[in-house]
Amino acid sequence: MPQSTDVLVIGGGANGTGLARDLAMRGLKVTLCEKGDLARGATGGSSGMIHGGPRYLLSDVETTRHSCRDSGYIQKIAPHILFRIPFITPVGRNDEFGPLGVLLYDAYFDVYDRLAVAKNGIPHARLTAKEMLAIEPGLAGDFLGGVTLDEWGIDPGRLCVLNALDAARHGAEILTYTEVVGLTRRSDGQVTGARVRSAGQVEVREISARVVANCGGPWAERIANLAGGGVRLRPGKGVHLIYEKRLTNFAIILKAVDGRQMFVLPYQNETWVGTTDDDYYGDLDDLWATEDEIRYLRQAAERLLPALKDQRLIGTRTGVRNTIYRWGKTEDDLSRRHEVVDHGALGAPGLFSLAGGKLASYRMQAEDLSDTICKRLGVHEPCQTHLRVLPGGDALPDENELARAYGIEPLCARRIVHRHGSLAGAVLDVGREMPTGFAPVCSFEPTLECEVRYCIRNEFVAHLGDLMSRTRLAIGACQGHDCALRAAQIFAEERGLNVADERAELMTILSRRWRSARPVMTGRQLAQTELLMTQYTGLWQPPAWVPHA
Amino acid sequence: MVDVLVIGGGLAGVMAALSAQSQGAKVVLASRSYGATALSTGALDIAFNPALSPALQQARTLAEHVMDLIAHRPHHPYDRMGLTTSLTALRRGYEQLLQVLQPAGLAPPPLDLEGENLGLPASTGTVIPAGAALLPHLGIDFNRPLAGRWGVLEFLGETFHDANRLARGLAADAQTLSGSPAELIPVRVALGERMGPMGLAALFDSPEYIDRLASALRGKMDGLAGLLVPPVLGLNDSAGARRRLTELTGLPIVETLAHMPSVPGLRLQRALDAAVKAKGIERCGEIAAFRAAGTELAAVTTAGGRSMAAGAYVLASGRFVSGGVVWDERGCREALFDLPVVSALGAVEAESPLSVVRETPVESHPLLTAGVAVDAQLRPLREGRVAFANLFAAGMILGGFASRYALCADGVAMATGYQAGSAAVATLGGAPCLA
Numbered sequence: 002m003p004q005s006t007d008v009l010v011i012g013g014g015a016n017g018t019g020l021a022r023d024l025a026m027r028g029l030k031v032t033l034c035e036k037g038d039l040a041r042g043a044t045g046g047s048s049g050m051i052h053g054g055p056r057y058l059l060s061d062v063e064t065t066r067h068s069c070r071d072s073g074y075i076q077k078i079a080p081h082i083l084f085r086i087p088f089i090t091p092v093g094r095n096d097e098f099g100p101l102g103v104l105l106y107d108a109y110f111d112v113y114d115r116l117a118v119a120k121n122g123i124p125h126a127r128l129t130a131k132e133m134l135a136i137e138p139g140l141a142g143d144f145l146g147g148v149t150l151d152e153w154g155i156d157p158g159r160l161c162v163l164n165a166l167d168a169a170r171h172g173a174e175i176l177t178y179t180e181v182v183g184l185t186r187r188s189d190g191q192v193t194g195a196r197v198r199s200a201g202q203v204e205v206r207e208i209s210a211r212v213v214a215n216c217g218g219p220w221a222e223r224i225a226n227l228a229g230g231g232v233r234l235r236p237g238k239g240v241h242l243i244y245e246k247r248l249t250n251f252a253i254i255l256k257a258v259d260g261r262q263m264f265v266l267p268y269q270n271e272t273w274v275g276t277t278d279d280d281y282y283g284d285l286d287d288l289w290a291t292e293d294e295i296r297y298l299r300q301a302a303e304r305l306l307p308a309l310k311d312q313r314l315i316g317t318r319t320g321v322r323n324t325i326y327r328w329g330k331t332e333d334d335l336s337r338r339h340e341v342v343d344h345g346a347l348g349a350p351g352l353f354s355l356a357g358g359k360l361a362s363y364r365m366q367a368e369d370l371s372d373t374i375c376k377r378l379g380v381h382e383p384c385q386t387h388l389r390v391l392p393g394g395d396a397l398p399d400e401n402e403l404a405r406a407y408g409i410e411p412l413c414a415r416r417i418v419h420r421h422g423s424l425a426g427a428v429l430d431v432g433r434e435m436p437t438g439f440a441p442v443c444s445f446e447p448t449l450e451c452e453v454r455y456c457i458r459n460e461f462v463a464h465l466g467d468l469m470s471r472t473r474l475a476i477g478a479c480q481g482h483d484c485a486l487r488a489a490q491i492f493a494e495e496r497g498l499n500v501a502d503e504r505a506e507l508m509t510i511l512s513r514r515w516r517s518a519r520p521v522m523t524g525r526q527l528a529q530t531e532l533l534m535t536q537y538t539g540l541w542q543p544p545a546w547v548p549h550a
Numbered sequence: 551m552v553d554v555l556v557i558g559g560g561l562a563g564v565m566a567a568l569s570a571q572s573q574g575a576k577v578v579l580a581s582r583s584y585g586a587t588a589l590s591t592g593a594l595d596i597a598f599n600p601a602l603s604p605a606l607q608q609a610r611t612l613a614e615h616v617m618d619l620i621a622h623r624p625h626h627p628y629d630r631m632g633l634t635t636s637l638t639a640l641r642r643g644y645e646q647l648l649q650v651l652q653p654a655g656l657a658p659p660p661l662d663l664e665g666e667n668l669g670l671p672a673s674t675g676t677v678i679p680a681g682a683a684l685l686p687h688l689g690i691d692f693n694r695p696l697a698g699r700w701g702v703l704e705f706l707g708e709t710f711h712d713a714n715r716l717a718r719g720l721a722a723d724a725q726t727l728s729g730s731p732a733e734l735i736p737v738r739v740a741l742g743e744r745m746g747p748m749g750l751a752a753l754f755d756s757p758e759y760i761d762r763l764a765s766a767l768r769g770k771m772d773g774l775a776g777l778l779v780p781p782v783l784g785l786n787d788s789a790g791a792r793r794r795l796t797e798l799t800g801l802p803i804v805e806t807l808a809h810m811p812s813v814p815g816l817r818l819q820r821a822l823d824a825a826v827k828a829k830g831i832e833r834c835g836e837i838a839a840f841r842a843a844g845t846e847l848a849a850v851t852t853a854g855g856r857s858m859a860a861g862a863y864v865l866a867s868g869r870f871v872s873g874g875v876v877w878d879e880r881g882c883r884e885a886l887f888d889l890p891v892v893s894a895l896g897a898v899e900a901e902s903p904l905s906v907v908r909e910t911p912v913e914s915h916p917l918l919t920a921g922v923a924v925d926a927q928l929r930p931l932r933e934g935r936v937a938f939a940n941l942f943a944a945g946m947i948l949g950g951f952a953s954r955y956a957l958c959a960d961g962v963a964m965a966t967g968y969q970a971g972s973a974a975v976a977t978l979g980g981a982p983c984l985a
Contacts (some may be wrong), residue, residue, distance in 0.1 A: 292902035523877040
């Protein structure tokens with residue numbers, strides 16, 4: 002007999018996990034199917050900004066309003082995984098508005114400040130060129146001054162994990178590495194469930210559901226096509242460059258060669274530069290940052306921050322936006338609004354899709370779809386997702402006290418609190434089980450063995466590579482050189498893997514690093530790559546040599 | 551007047567310097583800092599053809615592996631030199647290295663090119679093929695059945711050398727390679743604070759710590775035929791540390807090959823440095839610029855501004871880790887003389903790494919074989935012609951091979967270092983001045 006559920010949610014990004022949580026909190030039986038790991042698509046490829054979208058202020062004030070309100074809620078429910086990120090917009094003497102530039106930005110952000118109250122933003126401030134250069138001495142150019150802007154960022158990987166965890170606490174079933182390969186339908190067209198297949202398996206099984214909710218992000222169009230269509234997207238590829246260390250304290254807005262807006266962002270131990278926004282027609286499952294995208298980003302960033310030229314580029318972060326289709330606009334002018342599609346009108350009742358939207362309003366988007374589904378299923382419970390905190394978000398422990406209590410470095414305690422909030426104690430308790438429990442796994446990121454073990458046990462980690470988005474393992478400058486081997490050992494112990502499977506798991510993390518780093522394997526990164534390859538000699542059978550392949 | 555100026559102080563550079571000096575030249579060795587040699591594992595890779603199945607690989611002699619590389623890899627340094635020269639240069643370079651390693655007690659037995667690759671235990675928990683190795687790593691060959699039960703030492707609290715991982719991983723590989731099970735059991739001792747490999751190695755230079763280790767091992771060695779230990783038994787006096795531990799325990803002691811940071815690599819580099827000093831070879835710092843005269847290299851200038859003219863030059867500046875090959879805004883090239891680089895697939899003129907690095911790490915990557923192309927005399931080429939009549943190249947700066955696939959980097963460094971040093975002397979014409 003097939004497995005049966007009330008709502009089958011397709012997609013493990015912010016929308017899918019947010020919807021699963023919302024529905025489960027309203028008492029529905031939920032099964033979430035994600036074909037890879039959580040937060041691997043648009044969410045995982047994003048920069049994690051939950052800004053109010055000042056960029057859309059002129060073209061799409063509704064989006065700005067929604068984003069501001071919802072990012073205010075996100076701050077309340079997930080305070081631990083948030084970080085405040087002040088931006089500076091430098092205004093150059095030769096910018097398009099000339100000497101009026103600073104005043105114009107000032108007026109523009111006055112309007113934004115009023116909307117941004119909802120997200121606890123500090124009002125913007127005007128800086129003279131001298132003040133701005135005192136804060137960020139690395140900026141190069143002839144400046145009139147600058148305008149600051151207070152924004153927030155979030156760890157998008159952890160956001161999805163926490164939503165999934167909370168959904169599971171409310172009874173939802175979270176199935177990662179489980180792909181929906183088809184929808185089951187009655188003769189009248191009614192969608193009655195899905196056929197799913199676990200990664201690496203041939204066998205297909207059925208899950209029957211009263212409603213199927215398509216939260217596939219950029220894949221949503223493909224999923225809708227399983228039931229005759231109804232979702233049309235215009236996917237836009239976005240690339241970030243990741244440099245090995247922090248170079249600024251503020252995030253900095255800058256202009257690309259074509260006048261587009263970009264940013265330089267200090268993020269944990271790194272500096273990020275992003276993003277591109279280009280129509281994408283390629284394979285959604287095989288994304289690479291290309292040479293022209295990398296040069297485009299580097300050109301603009303190095304012009305404003307010449308010190309970046311000497312910094313090691315350690316990787317790229319690439320995603321595809323699930324923007325709704327519209328003909329005749331450039332990528333940047335496309336609306337970030339979301340749409341709930343009821344496929345009932347298209348001959349496929351029982352199927353709903355969530356198209357478009359942005360990370361900053363994921364919760365509200367999920368609420369919107371959840372409301373529609375609950376109405377259809379006759380559920381009258383109101384939405385609770387903005388009122389109840391995500392796991393660990395209730396009371397943040399004092400990191401110095403934790404550091405003392407467990408005998409660890411305060412920085413390690415701070416990062417664990419950032420990732421786990423009030424669950425930090427539970428994470429650290431795992432460390433008492435073994436003599437190496439508080440040993441750092443990586444020499445670049447303050448990730449401790451106890452956190453790795455805790456995540457493997459509790460956070461839907463199916464493969465070693467999944468730990469990257471849970472703990473920042475192998476994300477930093479070492480590229481997995483120091484930590485992957487140790488983490489594989491820990492993973493094998495926790496799961497009782499044999500030697501061959503342990504080595505295969507090691508490859509899942511090295512391969513994911515490779516996807517990020519390969520496009521930028523030049524400069525000093527090449528030395529790191531050479532070291533990495535030598536380090537793991539013998540861990541895989543060397544390939545046959547094919548000189549001209 | 552200097553006869554031969556060698557650029558690079560790693561294995562290849564020192565081999566070239568010693569070879570040139572032994573043939574009567576006055577030599578100066580220029581080096582910037584430690585490079586890949588100081589990070590190496592303790593293995594001495596000679597030659598290995600990865601395209602063969604494990605059974606065929608095991609049955610082939612090192613000389614046959616050299617032949618395979620020549621047959622299958624058109625730009626490989628062994629191919630450039632030819633089989634006869636390669637084998638001779640390998641033997642002579644290896645003998646030269648033995649002289650270097652003897653004072654430190656690191657010298658392995660003489661090279662047998664008619665012997666097979668060894669299957670040595672690496673601290674990653676895998677068996678790695680190697681033509682030879684520094685002495686502390688010899689004593690177990692997993693290509694053959696392991697006699698008796700061996701203990702695998704772990705220092706409690708240290709994570710870089712996990713006995714459980716080693717015992718499981720090595721036993722699995724040993725089963726595949728030798729067809730019979732290897733009995734390996736974890737032996738754990740507590741020494742106190744977490745030190746990491748370098749800290750432990752410095753401790754074990756002191757006999758008291760070896761004594762402490764031996765007493766911690768007491769009662770844990772029953773029925774053991776030998777002890778596999780982390781590669782940390784002493785930094786400056788590893789021979790003394792090993793001897794003492796062997797005496798106290800009565801067991802043969804074998805160190806695993808290291809991953810980074812590597813104590814064995816540092817031992818090797820220090821032995822090379824000591825040899826350079828003992829031979830009275832003058833050293834200078836990094837070379838930053840050069841001056842050509844016609845078809846010859848006339849002089850080089852150090853980063854400190856000192857100009858030096860030599861009759862011949864040897865470039866042994868390594869690859870990416872050591873900084874001999876760079877990829878900057880001007881593309882992928884040799885760093886000092888701006889020489890073009892070739893990969894195993896031909897010229898590297900790529901705009902993007904996407905075209906010379908493959909999609910997954912397990913594949914072979916043309917970019918990682920990038921280095922200068924040379925003629926049969928090891929003279930770097932530019933557009934098919936000899937770049938400078940008196941410049942020779944040795945070691946990883948040579949293109950056409952990746953140390954990670956055809957495990958041959960040390961063999962190449964020894965053979966081409968020896969050969970480039972000889973060729974440099976030969977090009978001096980007339981009799982070189984006597985050192």
